[in-house]
Amino acid sequence: MKECLIAPSILSADFARLGEEVDNVLAAGADVVHFDVMDNHYVPNLTIGPMVCKALRNHGVTAPIDVHLMVSPVDRMIADFAEAGATYITFHPEASDHIDRSLQLIKSAGCKAGLVFNPATPLHYMDYVMDKLDVVLLMSVNPGFGGQSFIPATLDKLREARKKIDESGYDIRLEIDGGVKVDNIGEIYAAGADMFVAGSAIFNATDYKTVIDDMRAEIAKAGS
Numbered sequence: 001m002k003e004c005l006i007a008p009s010i011l012s013a014d015f016a017r018l019g020e021e022v023d024n025v026l027a028a029g030a031d032v033v034h035f036d037v038m039d040n041h042y043v044p045n046l047t048i049g050p051m052v053c054k055a056l057r058n059h060g061v062t063a064p065i066d067v068h069l070m071v072s073p074v075d076r077m078i079a080d081f082a083e084a085g086a087t088y089i090t091f092h093p094e095a096s097d098h099i100d101r102s103l104q105l106i107k108s109a110g111c112k113a114g115l116v117f118n119p120a121t122p123l124h125y126m127d128y129v130m131d132k133l134d135v136v137l138l139m140s141v142n143p144g145f146g147g148q149s150f151i152p153a154t155l156d157k158l159r160e161a162r163k164k165i166d167e168s169g170y171d172i173r174l175e176i177d178g179g180v181k182v183d184n185i186g187e188i189y190a191a192g193a194d195m196f197v198a199g200s201a202i203f204n205a206t207d208y209k210t211v212i213d214d215m216r217a218e219i220a221k222a223g224s
Ligand SMILES: O=C(CO)[C@H](O)[C@H](O)COP(=O)(O)O
Pocket: 009, 011, 012, 034, 036, 068, 141, 142, 143, 144, 145, 146, 147, 148, 177, 178, 179, 180, 197, 198, 199, 200, 201
């Protein structure tokens, strides 16, 4: 299994102090900044775009930025986010008319590419594009809002995705997003995830480092 990555979702950060929040969570040991883009069309919420991604880079953030596009259409946002400094760009297959083309656009812009699967979206969307995937993201809540509860059926879906990835022979991360907490991250890891998005569990805590350390300890316990 790869090194596990903790990716705090800035959806739950204090947007009035975003640069400082990102600095603090990275100083607390986070590996990746998870950046949720919502368009009030694909999902019923509206958040942030490429200008904010660029602002974080200009602020001095050098950590990977994991841009999760909850937008439709997808393609016209790709170049803007690549230019703004995105490391990963992921999108929902239902939101793209041409999945292979969207993945190619992301890769040719120099970013890592991924597909995101809602709780009820079947995994077969990845079948013919595995050679173009750097990450598969399983949503363990319905997208649009932070602070929801982890949907337990996602554990079986993670096991299924892990099997597909391992059998493909490609180097693809398996990311999980939604309701990830200290008390369930061990079983999520055991089901196959290696990249963990957590919003409210981290940003609603007073001490980010304690939560991230506790998450890593639970992962280590589950792996031993
Ligand atoms: O993509 C998202 C919602 O669409 C968020 O990243 C996700 O829900 C994280 O928040 P929390 O850890 O509080 O569940």
